[in-house]
Each structure stands twice: as structure tokens, then as C-alpha cells.
């Protein structure tokens with residue numbers, strides 16, 4: 360009995376072309392991937408600056424292991440908060456220009472911490488429809504009213520805020536949308552937060568390190584005025600190339616999270632090795648203008664190379680370049696044809712994206728070379744000529 364639904368569910372996923380398949384890699388994260396014995400060029404990772412195995416970061420981890428060992432041994436609020444964690448929080452707060460920062464083990468956990476700790480029953484959350492799954496889960500966990508507005512629709516958002524009689528209001532958005540690559544209208548969102556006395560939580564998983572002067576992120580990129588109602592979440596496993604996340608903002612918000620956020624209090628602090636790695640990674644991000652310039656050039660190269668194909672490249676200026684295919688099976692088939700030619704770009708299907716908008720999510724990294732982009736462009740042009748999909 361208890362097995363029937365699982366078996367039917369798995370069979371259904373398979374027949375809908377929705378089964379996820381893991382591949383095991385035998386080389387470090389980078390464009391040159393070794394997958395099941397096959398050498399391929401990967402366009403999959405979020406390692407946008409190519410820092411995931413940078414020698415200076417590896418050296419910092421080695422040195423930190425000698426000094427700190429590996430485990431932190433306890434939660435941050437018991438005895439697991441070591442000097443490298445503390446130094447990292449100071450560095451992050453200064454880097455993004457906020458009063459304080461709190462370091463989390465993952466971005467998923469940071470989002471689950473922020474939302475339910477700030478709003479609860481009788482409060483309201485206003486969320487963009489294309490927000491990341493972790494923000495949706497965070498809103499459900501908060502048990503507040505969950506109002507979702509159409510992607511980027513500021514008029515609907517303003518209307519819903521005006522109608523709301525909730526005690527506390529919180530606006531929730533990705534800064535760079537993870538499956539589309541476009542930017543939220545941050546100045547407009549902040550203006551609405553001011554006007555309706557709401558908090559604005561910005562998830563900058565894909566902007567931190569990549570956008571803004573010295574890679575300070577989407578907030579800096581948009582030149583947002585300083586505001587205590589702005590709460591910034593940044594992840595450290597993407598452009599920063601390591602692992603973890605941070606929440607930065609007004610001192611009162613950070614103090615409250617530290618006191619009350621269950622995903623902060625009831626989990627073991629991550630290894631101090633990661634904090635030591637991140638201290639070097641932030642330096643590399645800050646001095647990474649060349650990497651960011653190379654990445655921008657690769658983005659332009661890909662976009663001009665793919666112009667005129669039967670599939671539309673979504674209008675993204677970021678490292679996330681989604682090629683809209685439509686049907687699940689067609690997206691999977693295209694991804695497999697590319698893989699057979701030594702090029703790895705994943706097919707993204709519902710429920711990660713809306714039904715009928717399956718896509719290839721091409722992610723670029725400063726570690727890519729021009730020739731690798733050219734090879735992808737040539738292969739996609741061949742596949743388009745071969746059709747049909």
C-alpha cells in the first residue's frame with residue numbers, strides 16, 4: 360500500500376519526461392568536466408567567476424585546516440562560532456555596505472530563516488511569481504498570507520499592497536531570476552516598500568560577485584539608496600565559488616535573526632575552513648574586474664552567435680542565458696544531442712519553470728574561453744538545421 364503511490368508517481372515522472380538524472384563528475388568544477396568517462400565542456404555551473412578551485416582559495420583551506428582542524432562542533436550560538444566565521448561576517452558587511460551580516464550554511468537555510476522570523480500569521484508576504492523555490496518554501500513556513508504577483512508587475516504589486524490590512528508586510532524577490540536571468544525592478548520595489556511600510560528581501564544569489572562595482576551585487580548595480588528596510592541575502596556557493604550564504608542589513612534585523620531564526624540556531628555551524636576560503640574569495644571578487652569583463656564579453660559573444668536561431672534566447676544580460684525550447688521532450692533531446700557532441704547544457708523543465716517553457720539553461724563563467732562559446736554556438740546552429748524538435 361505505502362509503495363503504490365511512489366511507484367505510480369515515478370512512472371508518471373518518467374512518462375512526462377520529468378525524471379531527474381544525476382551525473383557523477385570525476386574532475387573539479389570547471390568548464391572541462393569529466394562525466395562518466397566522457398570529457399565535455401560544461402555550461403551548467405553557477406561558478407560564474409571560475410573561483411571554485413582557485414589556487415589561492417585552496418591554499419587558504421590548507422592553511423586553515425592546520426590551524427582550525429575541520430569541524431566547528433556546535434551551533435553558532437553555543438560554541439561553534441570561530442574567529443574565521445566572525446571575520447567573514449565583518450568582511451561581508453563592509454563589502455556590501457550594510458551594518459551587519461550573518462553567515463548561514465546555505466542560501467536555502469538563509470531564506471528559511473529570514474521570512475518566518477520576520478513575519479507570521481496575520482502578516483503578509485508579497486512575492487514575485489518567478490521567485491526561487493527556497494523563497495516559496497520560506498513563505499509557506501511563515502504561515503503568513505502569501506500574495507504572489509505576476510513577474511515584475513509593479514502595478515499589481517502596488518494594488519495588493521494598498522489593499523492589504525496585514526500588520527507587517529514583506530516583499531520578496533530574486534534580484535536576478537535564476538531560470539530567466541533577468542533583473543528585478545529593485546528601485547521600484549524599494550520605493551513600494553517605503554510607501555507601504557514593508558520590508559524588502561532581495562535574494563542576490565546570482566548577482567553577488569557578478570554585478571555592480573567590484574562585484575558588490577545587484578543592489579550596488581542598481582545604485583539603490585541606503586535603506587534599513589532592505590534585507591539582502593547573498594549566496595556564497597555560486598560566484599564566490601565556495602558554500603554558504605549571508606544575510607546583511609540593519610543591525611536590528613540581524614540581531615533578531617540571530618536570536619530567533621531556527622535555521623540559524625538549530626544547526627551546526629559550517630566548517631571554519633569554508634569561512635577561511637570565503638575570506639580569500641571575497642578578496643578575489645573585489646579585485647575581479649578582469650574576470651567580470653571577460654564574462655561580459657562571453658555573454659555578448661554567445662548572444663550574437665545565437666541570433667536568428669528558431670529558439671529565442673531570453674533577454675538576459677547576466678551569466679544565465681536561457682534558450683527557450685518549449686516542450687519537455689524537445690528540450691531534453693536538444694540537451695542530449697549537445698552532450699553527444701561534448702557540450703553540456705542542462706534542460707530545465709517544470710516544475711522548475713512554467714509548463715510549456717522548458718529551456719536550455721546555458722550558464723557562462725569567466726573560466727570559459729572564446730573557443731568554447733564558439734563550439735556551443737556552432738553545435739546549436741547544426742542542431743537547428745537538423746531539426747525537427
Ligand SMILES: *Cc1c(COP(=O)(O)O)cnc(C)c1O
Pocket residue numbers: 464465466467468470491493533537562564565594595596603604
Ligand atoms: C541557489 C539559490 C538559492 C539557494 O542557495 P544555496 O546556497 O545553493 O542553498 C537561493 N536563492 C536563489 C535565487 C538561488 O539561485
